[in-house]
Amino acid sequence: MIGQGSVLATPDILRLHAGVEVRRTSAAEAFAAVRAAAARLAEALRREGVAPDDVTTVELSLGPEYANYPEVAAYRAVQGVEVVVRDLSRADHVIDTVAGVGEEARLNGVAFERSDPAGALAEARVRAFRDAAAKAAQYAELAGRPLGRVTEVSEDLSAGPPRPMARMAANFAADSEASISPGRQSLTVTVRLGYDFA
Numbered sequence: 001m002i003g004q005g006s007v008l009a010t011p012d013i014l015r016l017h018a019g020v021e022v023r024r025t026s027a028a029e030a031f032a033a034v035r036a037a038a039a040r041l042a043e044a045l046r047r048e049g050v051a052p053d054d055v056t057t058v059e060l061s062l063g064p065e066y067a068n069y070p071e072v073a074a075y076r077a078v079q080g081v082e083v084v085v086r087d088l089s090r091a092d093h094v095i096d097t098v099a100g101v102g103e104e105a106r107l108n109g110v111a112f113e114r115s116d117p118a119g120a121l122a123e124a125r126v127r128a129f130r131d132a133a134a135k136a137a138q139y140a141e142l143a144g145r146p147l148g149r150v151t152e153v154s155e156d157l158s159a160g161p162p163r164p165m166a167r168m169a170a171n172f173a174a175d176s177e178a179s180i181s182p183g184r185q186s187l188t189v190t191v192r193l194g195y196d197f198a
Contacts, residue, residue, distance in 0.1 A: 005189050033104075
C-alpha cells in the first residue's frame with residue numbers, strides 16, 4: 001500500500017549560481033581575462049564574508065565565436081561558481097557583490113534548500129506511514145479480512161519547488177529593501193507498506 005506525507009519547510013540556505021564571462025580576440029587573452037575576473041569575484045565574495053569552502057567552481061569554458069564560419073569573431077571564456085549563502089539576510093548583499101565585479105559578471109539563478117531537513121522529513125514519514133496504514137485498513141475492511149503485520153517498508157523522497165509565502169521569512173522582515181525570498185519548500189515522503197492478511 002502506498003502513502004504520502006508532505007511537510008512545508010522554510011529554506012535557510014541560498015545557492016547562487018554566478019560567474020564571469022569575457023570575449024577577446026585571442027583564446028589566450030580571453031582565458032587570462034576570465035581568470036583575472038574570477039579572481040576579483042572570489043576576492044569580493046571573501047570580503048563580503050563568504051567562506052572559501054562555500055564557493056565552488058562549476059564551469060570553466062573557452063571557445064570561438066563565429067561571425068561567418070569559419071571566420072572567428074572572438075573567443076569567449078566563462079568561469080562559473082556556485083556560492084552558498086548561509087545567512088539569508090545577507091543574500092541581497094552577496095548578489096550585489098557579484099554584480100559589482102563589473103561588466104564581466106553573470107548571475108545565472110538561485111536555488112533554496114534546508115541545511116538540515118531531518119526534522120521535516122521525520123514528520124513527513126509519520127504522515128506517509130499513517131496514510132498508507134489507513135488505506136490498508138480500509139481495503140482490508142472492504143475485503144472482509146483482518147489486517148496482519150507489516151512485512152515490508154520502503155520509501156521515496158522528493159523535494160518540491162519553493163512555494164511563495166504570504167509574507168517574507170522573518171529574517172527578511174527587518175530589511176525592507178530585501179528582494180530575495182526563500183518561500184517554503186514541500187518535502188514529501190512516499191512510503192510503500194506490505195501487509196500480511198491475518
